[in-house]
Amino acid sequence: MMLVPYLPDWESLHPLVIHFPIVLLLLSPAFVLTSAVLSPQRGRAYLIVGLALLLTGTGSLFLAVETGEAAAELADHTPGMTPVLQAHEQLASQTRMLFSGLSFLLVALFVLPHFSARPLARIYSTVLPMVFLALYLTGALALVNTAHQGGRLVHQFGVHAMITH
Incomplete structure (x- = not known):
């Protein structure tokens, strides 16, 4: 009987971890939107959940990109697959930068009301989150395009994780 469960190699983790950022990052804006349509007091809890999901x-x-880079090193590079893999890698890098910036912005939106006058509460709780969500569309589109290219690698070119024992 094995006491320590089998842990896959680093490069084999990509298919296991990639779905977490997709789900979390596509779910986060629903909570930010909910926080924006509720009163500032009631919406604060939703903003906290949206921020936690985003972070x-x-x-x-970051983990998905790192495991994806390791997995790409082991993939058999066929002529048709290489441009798709390069597009996937480039989109993943851009997506990581976009969401890093969006994370910084939402943290700022969360902290900013603590340093301002009370009459601006509605602007911070409604207007700025809506502007943030408009910007978030860019990140969501990048995320979906990255996932699509990854899906093409799997379903069109048969790329899969190399699991070694």
Whole structure:
């Protein structure tokens, strides 16, 4: 009986971790939107959840990119697959930068009301989150395009994780 469960190699983790940032980062804006349509007091809890999802999703995006780079080194590079892999890698890098910036912005939106006058509460709780969500569309589109290119690698070119024992 094995006491320590089998842990896959680093390069084999990509298919296991990639779905976390996709789900977390696509779910986060729903909570930010909910926070924006509620009163500032009631919406604050939703903003906290949206921020936690965004920060966790962004952190897991870093892990996904790192494991993806390791997995790409082991992939058999066929002529048709190489441009798709390069597009996937470039999009993943851009997506990571976009969500890092979006994370910084939402942290700023969360902290900013503590340093301002009370009459501006509605601007901070409604207007700025809506502007943030408009910017978030760019990140969401980059994320979906990155995932699409990754899906092409798997379903069109048969790229899969190399699991070694």
